[in-house]
Amino acid sequence: MPLTFQLDPAVTPELRDGVLKLWADVSNAGGAVGFVPPVTPEAIRPELLKHLAAMTEGRSRLLVGRDEAGEIAATTFFTFNTHRLMTHWAWLYTVMVHPRHQGMGYGRDLLAAAERAARGFDGIEAIRLTCRGGLGLERFYGSCGYKEVGRVPGAIRVAPGDDRDDVFMLLTLD
Template identity: 85%
Template sequence: MPLTFTLDPAVTPELRDGILQLWADVTDAGGAVGFVPPVTPEDIRPELVRHLVAMAEGRARLLVGHDEDGRVAATAFLAFNTHRLMTHWVWLYTVMVHPRHQGKGYGRDLLAAAERAARGLDGIEAIRLTCRGGLGLERFYGSCGYKEVGRVPGAIRVAPGDDRDDVIMLLPLL
């Protein structure tokens, strides 16, 4: 059963808690979404609040995928670039699919929904994202049309002695 995607859903306590739980579950399963395991929803809450504030200020949009049971199963945030010379592209952040749904093509569905959302924004010509090297994420994003356009070696310190590349990917929309 495919996910149902919604751009800019109403942020209810249920949605907020669903995103927090998704984020914790993805992190604890080894997902590269800004934290290292183990985490709790409370550990993640301050970062989600920052995302929600950006939404309230019009600097970001939220894309949510719900499963057939109505649970939050996937998310991505589209963040507008505020630099006046770079407003023609958006950032894609916090791209997540719940571990129970991985391997079903939902990651591709999420990226396709994010692309559709970005194409619907005035003046947006590309989507840019970064991912943590060493996990094969560049291959996945590449298979979805993104091109690696840069790499900062060792920019992400997962743990002492465990530094990963910060890989910059771009999807042109024109």
């Protein structure tokens, strides 16, 4: 059954807890979303609060995908540029699909929903994101229409002696 997507859901305790649980579950399954396992929702909370503050200020928007049980199964945050020369594109951050839903096409569905949402944002002509090298993520994003436009070798230190490339991807909204 497909996910149901909602842009700009009400920020309730249920939403906050659901996003925190998703983020911890994805991280602990080895997902490249800013943390390495093991991590707890409490360790992630300060990062989520930064995103929520940016939403309150109008600098970010949240896209949530819910499964058939109504649980948060996928999310991503849009962040808008404040630099006057870069307001024509937005960042996509923290692209996540719960591990129990991976391999079912929900990642593609999330990116398609994000593209549809971005097409409705005034003046946005492209979406940029970064991903951690060494996991094949750039191939996945490439299969969804994103193009690799840059790479910083060894920019992400997952652990001592385990440095990964920071890969920049772009989707133009023609």
